[in-house]
Amino acid sequence: MAQYDQFMLTTVSAEAAENLLDAYYTALQGSRHTIASYYCATEKNPDGKSVPTIVWNGNVMNTGQEVQQTFEVMPYTHYDVQSLDCHVLNPTALAPEKVVGGSGEADKDIERRLSIVAVVNGSVRLEEPKEGPLRGFSETFVLVPNPEKALGKGPKAELKGWLIQNQNFRYTV
Amino acid sequence: MTASAVKRSSDNFAHHRGGAAKRRNLRTDRDGDLVMEGPKRDRIGKGPSASRGRGGSINTAALQREVLRHVGSDNRTGGPPRGPRPKSTAQSSLSEIKITGWANSKASTSPDRGVSSLITFLEKHASKRGSLFRQNGRSPAQTAKVRSSRVEGDNLYITVPSEEVSVYAKINGFVFAGQKITITGDGIRGKSPQIDNASPEPANDIKQIFQDFLGRRYNADSKLLSLNALASDEELRAVGIFNTTTTQSKFFPALMKICEAQFQTAQEKKDTIESVTLAENNLSNIAPVTTLGQTFPDLKNLDLSGNKFESTSAMIGWRHKFRHLEHLILSNNPLEQSQPGWEVEILQWFPRLRMLNGAQVRTEEQVAQLNQPKKVPLLVRGPNFEDDGNIAQDFILKFFAGFDGDRTALANTYYDATSTFSLNVNTHAIRDPTKHEMFKKQSWDAYIRLSRNLKHLTHPGPRSARKFQGPQEISKVWSQLPTTQHPSLATEFHKWSIDCIPQEGVPDPSGQYPQGVGGFLITIHGEYNETSSAAGAGTMQRSFDRTFILGPGGPTGVRVVSDLWTVRAYGGFAAFKPEEPQQNQVVAGVPQIAIMGGLTPEQEVLLAEVARATGMNLKYSKECLDTSGWNLQNALATFEAHRANLGPEAFA
Numbered sequence: 001m002a003q004y005d006q007f008m009l010t011t012v013s014a015e016a017a018e019n020l021l022d023a024y025y026t027a028l029q030g031s032r033h034t035i036a037s038y039y040c041a042t043e044k045n046p047d048g049k050s051v052p053t054i055v056w057n058g059n060v061m062n063t064g065q066e067v068q069q070t071f072e073v074m075p076y077t078h079y080d081v082q083s084l085d086c087h088v089l090n091p092t093a094l095a096p097e098k099v100v101g102g103s104g105e106a107d108k109d110i111e112r113r114l115s116i117v118a119v120v121n122g123s124v125r126l127e128e129p130k131e132g133p134l135r136g137f138s139e140t141f142v143l144v145p146n147p148e149k150a151l152g153k154g155p156k157a158e159l160k161g162w163l164i165q166n167q168n169f170r171y172t173v
Numbered sequence: 174m175t176a177s178a179v180k181r182s183s184d185n186f187a188h189h190r191g192g193a194a195k196r197r198n199l200r201t202d203r204d205g206d207l208v209m210e211g212p213k214r215d216r217i218g219k220g221p222s223a224s225r226g227r228g229g230s231i232n233t234a235a236l237q238r239e240v241l242r243h244v245g246s247d248n249r250t251g252g253p254p255r256g257p258r259p260k261s262t263a264q265s266s267l268s269e270i271k272i273t274g275w276a277n278s279k280a281s282t283s284p285d286r287g288v289s290s291l292i293t294f295l296e297k298h299a300s301k302r303g304s305l306f307r308q309n310g311r312s313p314a315q316t317a318k319v320r321s322s323r324v325e326g327d328n329l330y331i332t333v334p335s336e337e338v339s340v341y342a343k344i345n346g347f348v349f350a351g352q353k354i355t356i357t358g359d360g361i362r363g364k365s366p367q368i369d370n371a372s373p374e375p376a377n378d379i380k381q382i383f384q385d386f387l388g389r390r391y392n393a394d395s396k397l398l399s400l401n402a403l404a405s406d407e408e409l410r411a412v413g414i415f416n417t418t419t420t421q422s423k424f425f426p427a428l429m430k431i432c433e434a435q436f437q438t439a440q441e442k443k444d445t446i447e448s449v450t451l452a453e454n455n456l457s458n459i460a461p462v463t464t465l466g467q468t469f470p471d472l473k474n475l476d477l478s479g480n481k482f483e484s485t486s487a488m489i490g491w492r493h494k495f496r497h498l499e500h501l502i503l504s505n506n507p508l509e510q511s512q513p514g515w516e517v518e519i520l521q522w523f524p525r526l527r528m529l530n531g532a533q534v535r536t537e538e539q540v541a542q543l544n545q546p547k548k549v550p551l552l553v554r555g556p557n558f559e560d561d562g563n564i565a566q567d568f569i570l571k572f573f574a575g576f577d578g579d580r581t582a583l584a585n586t587y588y589d590a591t592s593t594f595s596l597n598v599n600t601h602a603i604r605d606p607t608k609h610e611m612f613k614k615q616s617w618d619a620y621i622r623l624s625r626n627l628k629h630l631t632h633p634g635p636r637s638a639r640k641f642q643g644p645q646e647i648s649k650v651w652s653q654l655p656t657t658q659h660p661s662l663a664t665e666f667h668k669w670s671i672d673c674i675p676q677e678g679v680p681d682p683s684g685q686y687p688q689g690v691g692g693f694l695i696t697i698h699g700e701y702n703e704t705s706s707a708a709g710a711g712t713m714q715r716s717f718d719r720t721f722i723l724g725p726g727g728p729t730g731v732r733v734v735s736d737l738w739t740v741r742a743y744g745g746f747a748a749f750k751p752e753e754p755q756q757n758q759v760v761a762g763v764p765q766i767a768i769m770g771g772l773t774p775e776q777e778v779l780l781a782e783v784a785r786a787t788g789m790n791l792k793y794s795k796e797c798l799d800t801s802g803w804n805l806q807n808a809l810a811t812f813e814a815h816r817a818n819l820g821p822e823a824f825a
Contacts, residue, residue: 007633049677057553091680122602
C-alpha cells in the first residue's frame with residue numbers, strides 16, 4: 001500500500017464514505033424505495049460465500065432488495081450520525097480492466113478502485129418524531145467501487161461511485 | 174337509515190348527551206338576551222349546533238341550503254359557491270345588507286322602534302367577531318361601524334364596508350331583544366326570507382325524496398346502503414333527477430351530504446353503514462360518486478361490479494382511501510380483460526383488503542399485522558458469528574487480553590507495516606439510561622487529541638495525521654491512551670456483542686491477488702474500565718465499538734488489516750440482549766382459544782384428536798364435529814367426504 005499516494009487515499013476514501021453514507025442515512029428515513037440502489041449486486045464467490053451481507057442486529061440479509069423491503073415496513077426512523085471514521089481497505093479492490101474508461105494498468109486509477117471500511121456511531125429515533133424511543137447505534141460498512149460507474153456525462157456517470165458490500169448494524173444503547 | 178331510524182338515532186344522541194341544552198351553542202349576551210351563534214361555515218350541513226338550535230329536528234336550514242345548492246336548478250340560494258369567499262378588492266366599497274325579524278322586539282316600544290339599539294347591537298356583535306377588528310385576543314382593536322341606515326316597513330337596511338359583510342353574516346340569527354333577527358345581503362348565505370318564507374316546499378320535497386330514497390335503499394341488518402342502478406330508480410326518475418346533466422351530477426354529492434347529516438359522529442356513521450354497493454351504475458370512472466370516499470372513509474365492503482371501468486385509473490381518486498376496506502367487488506368491469514395485473518394494483522391501494530371479487534387475497538394474519546402498532550419488523554438477535562476454524566475467536570480472545578496487558582507485544586503480533594489504526598470519539602453518544610451515567614461529567618482529554626471523527630475533523634491534514642500505520646506507530650499511540658480492563662469474555666460475555674462475517678477482497682500481503690483474498694469483518698461492542706489515565710485525571714467506565722478487518726499475514730498468519738476504534742460514554746449492555754418474540758403468537762392464538770370455550774373436557778379431547786388427524790385448524794375441526802354429532806369416526810368420515818372442497822383456510 002505504501003507505493004500509493006497516501007494523501008490521495010485518505011481524501012478520496014473519506015469523501016466517498018461521507019457522501020455515500022450521508023445519502024444512505026437520508027434514504028433510510030426519506031426515500032426508502034432507493035435503498036436497494038446502495039448495495040452491490042448479489043454475487044456468489046467460488047467458496048460459496050456471497051456478497052452483499054447485511055447483518056442488522058444479528059438478522060442476516062443477503063440482498064439490497066431485502067434491506068429495502070425491511071425498511072419499507074419500518075416505522076419512522078431518524079438517524080443522527082455523531083461520528084464517522086474510515087480506512088482504505090484495499091487500494092486495488094477493483095481489477096484495473098473493470099474500471100469504465102480506465103487505463104487498464106495495474107497501478108493506475110487507484111482513486112476509482114479502492115475499497116473502504118467505514119464506522120459510524122450515532123443515535124436513531126424510532127417510531128415517531130420527538131416522542132419515539134431513542135437508541136444508540138454503531139454501524140460498520142465495507143464499500144466497494146461500483147464497476148458500472150463511468151466518468152463524464154450520461155446515466156452511468158450519475159451512478160454511485162461506491163456501493164455497500166458488507167454491513168453490520170447494532171443497537172448499542 | 175329510514176327517516177324514523179334517523180330520528181331515533183338523533184334522539185339517542187340527545188339522550189346520551191344528557192342535558193343537550195347545556196351543550197347547545199346558546200348563551201346570553203351582556204344584556205342578558207339569549208344569543209344564538211350562527212352556524213359556523215365549516216359545519217354547515219353537519220353541524221349539530223345548527224340542527225338542535227332549531228328544536229332537535231334534523232331538518233336544518235343548513236341542510237336545506239346544501240340540498241338546494243346541490244340539486245336546485247335556480248339561484249334560489251343566492252349565496253356564493255362553497256370555498257373562500259371572494260374578497261372585496263376595493264377597500265372603500267360599501268354594501269347594503271337587510272335586517273329583518275326585529276320589528277316585534279321588546280325594544281320596539283321605543284320612539285325609533287328600537288332601531289338605534291338594534292344598530293348598536295349589530296355593531297357590538299360584529300366588532301367582537303371580525304378578525305378585522307380583533308387583535309391580541311378579544312379586545313376589539315377597531316369597531317365595526319354602520320355607515321348609514323334606513324328603515325322600510327319592517328326591514329332595516331344598513332350600509333357597511335364590503336369587507337365587513339362577512340362579519341355581519343356571523344351574527345345572522347342572533348336574538349335581539351327577544352326576537353331572532355335575519356340578516357341578508359350579498360355575501361351572506363342562508364336564512365334568507367326567500368327560503369324561509371317564500372318557497373320552502375321544494376327544499377323539503379327534495380330532501381324528503383332523498384331521505385325516503387335512503388330509507389328504501391338501506392338495510393339495517395346487513396348495514397348495507399344499496400346505491401346500485403340509481404338511474405333506474407322509479408321515484409328518482411319521477412322527480413326528474415336524471416333529466417339534466419346538471420342535476421344528475423349534483424345528485425350524488427347531495428345524497429352524500431344528506432347521509433352525512435344523519436350522523437352526529439364518525440363512529441355512528443361507521444357503525445351504521447359498513448357496506449355500499451354502487452353496482453350497475455354504468456360508471457366509466459368514479460368522478461360522479463367520488464364523494465363516497467369522503468363520506469364513508471371507514472367502509473368495509475364496496476361493490477362496484479357491473480360498471481364500465483376500463484382500468485384502475487378510473488378509480489384513481491380512491492387510491493389510498495377506504496383504509497379499512499376489507500372486500501371489494503369489481504367483477505363485470507372491462508378492466509378485468511383490458512388491464513392484466515389490475516388486482517396487484519388494487520391490493521396495493523387498499524392495505525386491509527382481504528377479499529377481492531369474492532376470493533381471498535390476504536389472510537387475517539397479514540391484515541392483523543397491519544393493525545399492530547408499527548414496530549421495527551425485526552427483533553434484536555444474538556451474535557451472528559461466522560468464524561472459520563476459530564480464527565476470529567482466537568484473535569478476539571488474545572487481542573483484548575493483550576490490549577489490557579501488553580499493547581506493544583500485541584501490536585507486534587497482529588499488526589504489520591500496512592495495518593492501519595485510528596480512534597474516534599463520539600462525545601454525543603447516548604448514555605446508559607438505567608444508571609446515573611447521564612449526569613456524570615465526561616472527560617475526553619486523554620482521547621480527543623487523537624480522535625479521527627470525520628464529522629468534526631474536516632481538513633485533510635489532520636485526517637491523514639490521525640491515521641496510524643504499522644506496529645511502531647500504532648503501539649506508540651496506544652501507549653498514550655489510558656490503560657484498560659475489559660470484562661472477561663469467558664464469564665461476562667453478556668457485556669459484549671460480537672458479530673463476524675467473512676470479508677472478501679482483503680489485501681493479499683504476498684501480492685499474488687491484487688483484488689484481495691478472504692478475511693473477516695469483526696464488529697465488537699462492549700465496555701472497559703480505565704485503569705490509568707494519561708492525563709492524570711480520574712478513571713472512567715467507557716463503552717466502545719471496534720471494527721477489525723482480519724486478513725492473512727503477519728507473524729502468526731493472521732493480521733489486522735484495519736482497526737477502527739470508537740470510544741463513547743458508558744452506554745451499558747442492555748441493548749445487546751436478544752429480544753424475545755412477543756405478542757404475535759398471542760394474537761394468533763386468541764381465536765383458537767375462543768373456539769375452545771364452552772366445550773366439555775371430552776369434547777376438547779375429540780377436538781384435539783380431529784385436529785391432529787385431519788390437520789384442520791380448531792375452527793374447522795369443531796364445525797366438522799358439530800355436523801357429525803361429536804363422534805370421532807363420523808367426523809373423520811365427514812372430513813374425507815369434504816376434503817376436496819376445503820380451502821387452505823381450513824388448515825392451520
